[in-house]
Amino acid sequence: xxxxxxxxxxxxxxxxxxxxxxxxxxxxxxxxxxxxxxxxxxxxxxxxxxxxxxxxxxxxxxxxxxxxxxxxxxxxxxxxxxxxxxxxxxxxxxxxxxxxxxxxxxxxxxxxxxxxxxxxxxxxxxxxxxxxxxxxxxxxxxxxxxxxxxxxxxxxxxxxxxxxxxxxxx
Numbered sequence: 740x741x742x743x744x745x746x747x748x749x750x751x752x753x754x755x756x757x758x759x760x761x762x763x764x765x766x767x768x769x770x771x772x773x774x775x776x777x778x779x780x781x782x783x784x785x786x787x788x789x790x791x792x793x794x795x796x797x798x799x800x801x802x803x804x805x806x807x808x809x810x811x812x813x814x815x816x817x818x819x820x821x822x823x824x825x826x827x828x829x830x831x832x833x834x835x836x837x838x839x840x841x842x843x844x845x846x847x848x849x850x851x852x853x854x855x856x857x858x859x860x861x862x863x864x865x866x867x868x869x870x871x872x873x874x875x876x877x878x879x880x881x882x883x884x885x886x887x888x889x890x891x892x893x894x895x896x897x898x899x900x901x902x903x904x905x906x907x908x909x
Contacts, residue, residue, distance in 0.1 A: 745862075745873045745874050745875045745876075746873070746874050746892045746908065747871055747872075747873045747908070747909040748871065748872045748873070748874075748895075748896070748899070748906040748907070748908060748909065749869065749870070749871055749906060749907050749908075749909050750870040750871065750872060750904065750905070750906050751905040751906060751907060752904070752905055753865070753868075753870045755903075755904070756870060756904055757820075757865075757870075759902060759904065760813070760831075760863070761813055761814075761816060761817035761820070762817065764810070765902045765904075766809045766813075766833060767808065767809055767810035767813070768808065768809070768810070768836065768839070769808070769809045769833035769834060769835060769836070769861070770786060770804070770806040770807065770808055770809070770833065770834045770835070770836050771784070771786030771806060771807045771808070771809050771811075771812055771831070771832075771833060771834075772786050772806065772832040772833065772834045772858075772860065773785055773786055773830075773831075773832050774786070774812070774816060774829070774830065774831045774832070775828075775829065775830050776816060776819045776820060776826055776828075776829040777826060777827040777828045777829065778819060778820065778822075778824070778826050778827065782819055784812060784815075784816070786806045786807050786812070787805060787806060787807075788803050788804065788805060788806060788807060790803070804836070806834065808836075809833055816829075816831070825868075826865065827866070828864075828865055828866035828867075829863075829864075829865045830862070830863065830864045830865075831862075831863040832860060832861070832862050832863075833860065833861045833863065834858050834859065834860050834861075835858075835859040835860075837853060839859070840853050840856050840859055841853045843859065843890075843891075843894065844856065847886075847890045847894070849886055849887050849890060850884075850886075851878065851880075851882075851887060854879070855878055855879050855880050856876070856877070856878055856879075856887065857877040857878060857879050858875070858876065858877040859875075859876055859891050860874065860875035860876070860877065861873075861874060861875075861895065862874075862875060871909070872895070872899070872906070874891055874892050874895045876888050876891050
């Protein structure tokens with residue numbers, strides 16, 4: 740059993756953020772856990788790679804992981820929301836790739852192993868003309884140590900600042 744913790748950040752400039760999310764490259768290296776986009780229908784996307792779609796040769800030439808990167812699916816997601824009308828809502832859950840988790844644990848000197856960290860997550864939710872980013876961590880062991888949570892919260896706020904994305908804590 741893992742646990743989840745989080746902080747909520749309200750994005751102050753929705754248009755700028757969505758451009759960076761859907762058109763820019765700011766979030767490209769994250770993995771897509773799942774997405775749902777509501778316009779005239781609700782579209783659900785599971786970020787899990789369907790390996791059977793690829794031939795053995797394609798997999799040998801270009802190995803794929805368990806999940807799509809955001810860069811692989813963002814154009815498709817953007818095609819669902821672009822137009823004259825704003826989407827009713829969207830929810831996108833992004834996850835740091837394993838290499839990023841390993842580097843994060845090392846640079847932040849966190850005593851967990853990469854295998855114990857099931858996810859460093861960003862839950863992006865747009866509804867009622869509000870855009871929120873909620874951080875989350877998921878670990879496979881029980882621990883009372885909040886270091887991972889605190890460091891991920893700080894790192895994501897730093898990530899937003901470095902990418903000129905204004906926010907305020909909720």
